[in-house]
Amino acid sequence: GENVEQHPSTLSVQEGDSAVIKCTYSDSASNYFPWYKQELGKRPQLIIDIRSNVGEKKDQRIAVTLNKTAKHFSLHITETQPEDSAVYFCAAIIYGNKLVFGAGTILRVKS
Amino acid sequence: DTEVTQTPKHLVMGMTNKKSLKCEQHMGHRAMYWYKQKAKKPPELMFVYSYEKLSINESVPSRFSPECPNSSLLNLHLHALQPEDSALYLCASSQEEVAGGQFFGPGTRLTVL
Numbered sequence: 556g557e558n559v560e561q562h563p564s565t566l567s568v569q570e571g572d573s574a575v576i577k578c579t580y581s582d583s584a585s586n587y588f589p590w591y592k593q594e595l596g597k598r599p600q601l602i603i604d605i606r607s608n609v610g611e612k613k614d615q616r617i618a619v620t621l622n623k624t625a626k627h628f629s630l631h632i633t634e635t636q637p638e639d640s641a642v643y644f645c646a647a648i649i650y651g652n653k654l655v656f657g658a659g660t661i662l663r664v665k666s
Numbered sequence: 667d668t669e670v671t672q673t674p675k676h677l678v679m680g681m682t683n684k685k686s687l688k689c690e691q692h693m694g695h696r697a698m699y700w701y702k703q704k705a706k707k708p709p710e711l712m713f714v715y716s717y718e719k720l721s722i723n724e725s726v727p728s729r730f731s732p733e734c735p736n737s738s739l740l741n742l743h744l745h746a747l748q749p750e751d752s753a754l755y756l757c758a759s760s761q762e763e764v765a766g767g768q769f770f771g772p773g774t775r776l777t778v779l
Contacts, residue, residue, distance in 0.1 A: 601767045653722060
């Protein structure tokens, strides 16, 4: 069945440190992996995504890596800032348009 | 316009009421979605419309009835809801041709009394 596992459930880091969130998926046919950031009371916001033909993608302080063989992908945030504090969801898209989300990671950046 | 909009922002309804949630996008996207999100949980897919046709129904109870009047609009009609249906209802859209990013609206906070 479709399943995306996400770890850790909570992550506290000091401002300026790096944060890493990891996800694994079960469907080997999954070919698209977005990450969403959701601040309290706001909509999930797409922050970065990666397709199955790419191993790594960067956008300023954010990067995502994908290991298709192991069926896992990770979000890396460098030089964390207080405004990075939010819930982060990984997801895997299957059947063309169906997104399956991980359970979420609460990231707290302490200043 | 690069946003998905939703109305109303908040809705309180009784279990015998009929109400509708509305969603609109002007990004030329051909796929639109309804999600339900409970507190501290990820969004759960309810319905997918592709080219104005219902393509996925995730076994949602019939008290939720989706409608796609045109490629820019998506409605969710609500009738005889239960208190456990209280949640944030999110609309999203994406380009149909590519398994690309889904862009979410701000949501409607629904409370069923």
